Amino acid sequence: MSAHVGIVLVSHSAELAAGLCLLVRQIGSDAVPVATAGGTDDGRIGTSYDRVLSAMKDADRGGGVLVLPDLGSSVLTARTVLDDHPRPDVVIADAPFVEGAVAAAVTAASGADLQTVLTSAEEARHVRKL
Template sequence: MNPSVGIVLVSHSVKLADGVAELVAQIGPDRVPVVAAGGDDHGGLGTSYRRVREALGAADRGAGVVVVPDLGSAVLTARAVLEDHRRPDVVIADVPFVEGAVAAAVASAGGADLATVVKSAEESRHVSKF
């Protein structure tokens, strides 16, 4: 079986990133590498360049990585990491944090390629809850 696209969750909160990672892991626990990069370097609120960089390595199994940030500086931190370490197989997705992560995991677990996983995550913006 081909490697799955990895998912990195970048959040200001360790608990939020870990919680969404736990939820997403239920979709394809053995197939989809999901890595949380929440909080600052000391475990407090904020974002960490180091944590994002390490998470990218941990989530990469050869099929690419989708980065799902929550907001603000999580986006800026992820962008800074990718500007310093350019990789064509890593994409930051502009998606809702929870819904985008779940949609990405479903697509990845189904064997989709990087572009399809990103597109699936982006489509989560338009899914109504009612």
């Protein structure tokens, strides 16, 4: 069996990223590597280039990496990291943070490839709650 796609959760808040990581691991599978890049290096609200880069390395098990930012500067930071360290097996998802992460984790747990995991995360925007 090939390696699972890894997931990186990029948030302005370390607590938000950590909480979503717990949820994703409970719903998905321990086989899916999930890493977080939340907050700044000194513990404030914001994003950190170094944390995003480190999380991408932590989540990489050979199946590719899906980066899921929450909003604003987390998107810009993730894009900057990928511009500086381009890799065809690392993609940024334009998806809702919670729903996209859950969809990605469930799909990755099934052994799906990176493109399928990306599509699943991005299609989560269309799932109605009511």
